[in-house]
Amino acid sequence: MNIRNRTPLHRQPVFRVLQMQLLVTLITAIVCASVFGIVAGYSGLIGGLIAFTANLYFALKAFRYFGARSAGAIVRSLWSGEMGKQILTAVLFALVFVGVKPLEPVALFAGYLLVLGIGASALLLMKKNLRH
Template identity: 45%
Template sequence: MNAPFKSDLAKTGRKFAFKQIIITTVLVLLGTITTYFYWGLSQAQSVLAGGVVVIIPNIVFALKAFRYAGARSSEKVMESFYSGEKLKIVLTAILFALAFKFLAIMPIPFFISFCLVVVLPLLTPFFIKL
């Protein structure tokens, strides 16, 4: 039961997390396409970059956090969530720095996209059924 990726609870958590990530990715791509047609390429690239800065750390968090589940491995569950969250924060900071250093970012579309994608996981449980 303590083996990673074997618990049904962990599988359920990973499945839900990846459904959220897929929905988020689709919405970011739709937002990018819409932005491209209304405001142009540079704003669309900024929207895409703002979404990617959130999506990649969320994928890493989901892989790290949902390794264990159940009462017997409660310490491992907490440890994997804490280490996943730390890794997510560090990766987000690194992606922010890389985006601003190497991409021609328009700040307003970038931060609007970033903020919307950060809030989106709070809304998706109303639309996703397990």
């Protein structure tokens, strides 16, 4: 028996990570725009939004179930969430490279990688939530 997680996303620990990813996306866009120009600014913003959108999809998909009785459903939802995240990332990058002109690839990948770094340090961000 699969137990559906009815907790809204904004009440789950992953929400703090998503908030930090959006904040880093905006900061990256502002810094790139002020230092390197407007093209670098929106390129950094797009890169961050690609990572954020893919991670949001993963969070919505992966945290659908909870409890020991739902172990199989949890594994399936994590796997499908990760595969969907990878496909979504590839599609979004392809759309950006085809549709956005002019584009600053260095800023695009910098925004993407900075937001991925927030996801990689998620345990540090969530550690504070576990103490309360």
